[in-house]
Amino acid sequence: MSLRAYIIARILMTIPMILILLTLVFLVMRVLPGNPVIAIVGMKASPEYIKKLEHQLGLDKPLWQQYIDYLADLLRGDLGKSMIWGKRPVIQEIMDHFPATLELTIGGFLVSVLLGLATGMVAGIRSGGKLDASMRIYSIVVYSLFIPLLGMMLQLVFGVWLHLLPVGGRIDPGLEPPTITGLYVLDSILSLKMDSLANSLAHLALPSFTLGLVLSGIYTRLVRSSLIEVLGQDFIRACKARGLLGRSILFKHALKNALIPILTMMGLQFALLLAGAVLTETTFSWPGMGTFLVERITYRDFTTIQGSIVFYALFVALVSLVVDLVYAYIDPRIRY
């Protein structure tokens, strides 16, 4: 199979995957206890009023009819309207909050991968030595850190004592760049506003570092074991026998091969990060999906919750598609 055929096949495969995801979300939301209408109007509303509202929301239709309506709406990009908050379209509410989470996730992801690769490589190359032992201790220590505690310590040191970095928020008021992607860093670059760029990066620094440091421990371990395994393989010895430079053996051959199992982890981690950034968002008053969703769940805003889950599901499907494509690009054996 050529690379192009693989890509097309892989994209086609996401369609049934997404359909299953959407069906699951639909069913789970219908099975969950609690009538959404009562959640909106309260227990004391008259039965007629409840009937009327159920009709408005389409909840009196048979289940299959609801399912088809739900899919049809999704196809049009319609995730419904919020049950509270002035009936704003859910997709608009998500778009207000999701870019913040995505920006934090990307930041944390990059920090974790860079730290993990560096520490894991040191440990892998020096396996069995003192540096290896210290890197393994590093991985356990950072992985067991509690994000709010670490976040607050960093806020105290870099924000309160040293006055180097802001302790919360995404950007100082008035500096927001024009919305293009919703990612402040990217938008600042696209609109060439350097002060916005510096300011948003400064705001991003502590939360990204907090999130990234904690997650880097996993990569340290993975990179280490994967690298040790690859370094023991025949073709590495063959590379040495061919007289290649040590660093080109390490980077061009060993590391590339070692990255294959790590790539899977990166995809999974990225998806987890999106959902798991809640603690970081709360600690740094980051206006992202985490804080937003927790708030809506307490208000039982069913349409918003359902819409967000669907949105996340689609995004995770997209991430896994990207991971598989990168896989195929790096490893020619996968295309078969």
Place this chain on the structure above:
Amino acid sequence: MLLEVKDLHVYYYTKRGVVRAVEGVSFQLDHAEIMGIVGESGSGKSTLGLAIMNLVPSPGRIVKGSIRLEGKDLTKMSEKELRKVRGKEVAMVFQDPMTSLDPLMRIGDQIVETILAHEDLSKEEARKRALELLEEVGISKDRFNDYPHQLSGGMRQRVMIAMAVSLNPKLIIADEPTTALDVIVQDQIMELFSKLRDEFGVAIILISHDLALELEVSDKIGVMYAGWLVELSSSGELAENPLNPYTRELLKAIPNVELEEQKLVSIPGSPPDLHDPPHGCRFHPRCPDAMQVCYREEPPTKVVDGRLVKCWLYGR
């Protein structure tokens, strides 16, 4: 003289103790000569091959002896100097072509990479040479962009050989180059080696457990047993008149399809554990000619009619 190995000792320092994988091995090799090294698994023949490139894997170490390539002692070279010898002057072909190529890199690029690591050429020139080399070893040019998994075992070994000859080395060490391949491909690869020797004048050390194969292509053959070189002589003499009892037993064990009797002959017993080799001669527990002295003392290496033999049968 191209290569002179003198009193080479290679030990592995494992947790269980010291493994004396190669002990007191000496031989010489001329330009364009093919030397076979034959022995059972664990006889130290692969370690000897790696030692000649000074590539013995940890926890192994060359503890004694010298390896002179045109006078320069490889055991005394820095890693930087060794890098210039490896691939350029001495190349190696490994046993398993399936695992000896980087699975993520196109085969052509791997050849180009090897050339560029040693020679100051442009990418285009290196590419041209790589294409010629592929042709030389019998692989069509349009395989240049293939990945290793797209080639058969025999083709991969040809790629390894193309890579090995890419810098016109003086010596190629081939460690069981055909063990993972079927018999027909094995013949083709052996022919390729002979052709390379005739055309480029490269010397070859052919490491194998297959004495019949060695007899076909080698000019001379060294027989290894438990880390010792127990006999070294020209292939013809070795086949006609083996000096060491071990060589004699090995020759008997070669199956002969022309004989009526189809029984496979083997040497009773198994090779010793090199953590704790037998006292005296290491072959004595399996030797049909063992004498009193063989139990007590290590045999000396003697020169008999210009051949080397390490056995008590030839006196002190």
